Amino acid sequence: MRLKQKPVLQILLKRELLLYFRTPTLLINPLLFFLSVLILFPLASVMPMHELNMNAPALIWLACLLASLLSLDAIWRDDQAQGILTQLLLSPTPFYYTVINKCITHWLLTGLPIMLLTPVVALLYALPLTTIYMILMTLMIGTPLISCLGVMIAAVTMSTKQHHMMLPMLLLPLLIPTLIFATLIINHAEQGFVVGHELLLFLSLLVLTVTLAPVATVGILKLTVE
Amino acid sequence: MIIDQLITLIASKHGNYLILSYAVFLLGLCIYLAQSLMSYQAMKKACKKYLLQKVHVQHDTTT
Amino acid sequence: MLTNIHQMLALPKFYRFTGKLLPYLFVLTAGLFCYGIFGALFLAPADYQQGEGFRIIYVHVPSAYCSLAIYSIMAVAALLTVVWRIKLAAMIMKACLPIGALFTLLALITGSIWGKPMWGTWWIWDARLTSELILLLWYLVVMGFQQTVSNQHNANLLAAILVLIGVVNLPIIHFSVIWWNTLHQGPTLTRFAMPAIDPQMLRPLLVMIAASSSYCLLILVLKLRSEILWQERNKQWVRESIGDCI
Numbered sequence: 367m368r369l370k371q372k373p374v375l376q377i378l379l380k381r382e383l384l385l386y387f388r389t390p391t392l393l394i395n396p397l398l399f400f401l402s403v404l405i406l407f408p409l410a411s412v413m414p415m416h417e418l419n420m421n422a423p424a425l426i427w428l429a430c431l432l433a434s435l436l437s438l439d440a441i442w443r444d445d446q447a448q449g450i451l452t453q454l455l456l457s458p459t460p461f462y463y464t465v466i467n468k469c470i471t472h473w474l475l476t477g478l479p480i481m482l483l484t485p486v487v488a489l490l491y492a493l494p495l496t497t498i499y500m501i502l503m504t505l506m507i508g509t510p511l512i513s514c515l516g517v518m519i520a521a522v523t524m525s526t527k528q529h530h531m532m533l534p535m536l537l538l539p540l541l542i543p544t545l546i547f548a549t550l551i552i553n554h555a556e557q558g559f560v561v562g563h564e565l566l567l568f569l570s571l572l573v574l575t576v577t578l579a580p581v582a583t584v585g586i587l588k589l590t591v592e
Numbered sequence: 593m594i595i596d597q598l599i600t601l602i603a604s605k606h607g608n609y610l611i612l613s614y615a616v617f618l619l620g621l622c623i624y625l626a627q628s629l630m631s632y633q634a635m636k637k638a639c640k641k642y643l644l645q646k647v648h649v650q651h652d653t654t655t
Numbered sequence: 656m657l658t659n660i661h662q663m664l665a666l667p668k669f670y671r672f673t674g675k676l677l678p679y680l681f682v683l684t685a686g687l688f689c690y691g692i693f694g695a696l697f698l699a700p701a702d703y704q705q706g707e708g709f710r711i712i713y714v715h716v717p718s719a720y721c722s723l724a725i726y727s728i729m730a731v732a733a734l735l736t737v738v739w740r741i742k743l744a745a746m747i748m749k750a751c752l753p754i755g756a757l758f759t760l761l762a763l764i765t766g767s768i769w770g771k772p773m774w775g776t777w778w779i780w781d782a783r784l785t786s787e788l789i790l791l792l793w794y795l796v797v798m799g800f801q802q803t804v805s806n807q808h809n810a811n812l813l814a815a816i817l818v819l820i821g822v823v824n825l826p827i828i829h830f831s832v833i834w835w836n837t838l839h840q841g842p843t844l845t846r847f848a849m850p851a852i853d854p855q856m857l858r859p860l861l862v863m864i865a866a867s868s869s870y871c872l873l874i875l876v877l878k879l880r881s882e883i884l885w886q887e888r889n890k891q892w893v894r895e896s897i898g899d900c901i
Contacts, residue, residue: 518820522813526803535796536817539789543827586816589737590809597697606708606772613768614692617714620761621870624754628877635881639888640897 374459375467382471385444392437396476397483400433404487415492422491423501423552427545430480430505431512435534437476438516441468442524442587451591461588465580469513477509500555503565504548507572511544514579521586547571667892669743670883673876680873687866694859702856711769713859717867718762722790723825725755725871730822733815745811746886748818749801750878754871756794763787774838782831783839786824793821 386392407425408418445451454464481502488498516537523532547568555561602611695713702709729751735744766784767777778784797817804810832839852860887893 522817523800525806525809526800528803532796532800532803536800539792539796540820542785542789582816582820586813589812589816594697601696601707601710604707606706609768609772610708610710613711613714613765614696616764616768617718617761618692620757624757625870625874628874632877632881635884636897639884639893642888643894643897 375463378464378467379470382467383474386471386475393475393479396433396437397479399436400429400480400483401487403429403432404490408490418491419493422488422493423497423556424549426484426487426501427504427508427548430477430509431538431541431545433480434472434476434509434512434516435537437472438520438537439530439533441472441517441520443529446524446591451587455588455591461584462580465517465583465587468517469510469576469580472517473510473513477505477513480509481505497552497556500552500561504551504568507565507568508544508548511572511575512541514575515540518579518583518586521583521590525590543571666743666883666887667896670880670892670896673880677873677876680869680876684866684869684873687862687869691859691863691866694862699856699859700853705773708769708772711765713863715762715765715769716860717863718758718765719787720864721867721871722755722759722762722787723828724868725751725758726790726794726818726822726825729755729818730825733818736811736815737819742886745815746879746882747875748815749811750875750882752794752798752801753878754874756791756798758867758871759787759791759794763791779838781838782835783828786828786831790821790824790828793824797821 404425407421411418413421442451445454455461484501484505485498488501493501516533519533519537519540523529523536526532547564551561551564551568554564601607604610691713695710699710699713701707729748732744732748732751735741736748763784766787770779771777797814800817801810801814804813884893884897
């Protein structure tokens, strides 16, 4: 008997979120890393506040990328170790839902909290309101990108020997366009230009990735998981 | 005559950059070709050794 | 013709064919390089603006061209590996990786040597240089990745998928000088228009590109033969072909 599609997604999502909430350290780790990087940088540098201001968007984005890398490492591993991945691959419901579910979970537990923490960080760096708004806009488009691409690359590196190092090495070149777009948009907005069309271009990149990356992940896992 | 022309090139305004780039290019290609040839010969030798070992093992198991 | 190609893909025949091809490839590569370098250094006239230094184009453009061409060949081989699981395609993809990385590195180094006298800087973060650097990183990362996967079959498949994912870089590199306002000069050789370069300068460039391509083919053939020998070492045809000439 084949379950209806919508409840399946909700059931899978609920399971993932429960697993994460039962071990709170998994939730807090990426956020603590994000905050640590952003607190350590002013301590390590002797720049005055107005110069820190100029570097803040780039720093926030870098910290976001690195924090997402932390939580992406184990995203497929537990399920594969317990054999749940094989079960999901063999079951009649499309595997696409599992992949989408992983992307949504990662975004809800890493991307969204980072976006919520950004105003707090903005206080530390004394950023003006328009910059904060622009950083939040680019994060809103960029963090789902990181999640989708990250889930795909995590699927590729899942069965390798040094997955801790392989994942960042494979993911960061793919995220360079995202980083360039985001910081470019924030820069142009700070200089006073209208950035609507650049944001739309960035959004189109997101739409392309969200459409293609999960499909690629389904293919990858079907090929490589026994 | 070619040597004269070569010396003119090296002595020109950006001559040392020119020679540096050609040297890097040609050296890189030659070194890589030498490495490929050596690994190709080594692979042939390794395969021969493997086949000889297999023949010996087969003889040992049959006698 | 398709049956001919299919027979060619059979590894023993392919091995014998490339064995016969090898000496000719050596001669061709050496000859083209000699003529190309002679033409580059002595036959081509000096540039009006850049003087003698512009001759770096004759090593920089072939390297850059080869780095992109090899990636395209790898991408086609990767597609054949993932969709049709052709063993030879997997071997071609694996053999192309180091050559492509070498040419990308050479393109970056010769380009930066050219940039120092012409632009005043060894490096600049513009679109073309950055995307070429990303291509080099991607080559190195896929090479490293292939060696860490334990299962051989999975290693080829996953590496092929990674190569296909990296194909998005190719249009970015190629069109970067048209899409963005970069320091790097515009395209010299376009497919449909007459090249915006003097024919006397163009001929050594084409010869050097041909020489680099034949060099790539030579290295590819050498590496393929090694790989085929190793993977088929248990088969009868290998014993017959090398075992006799000990």
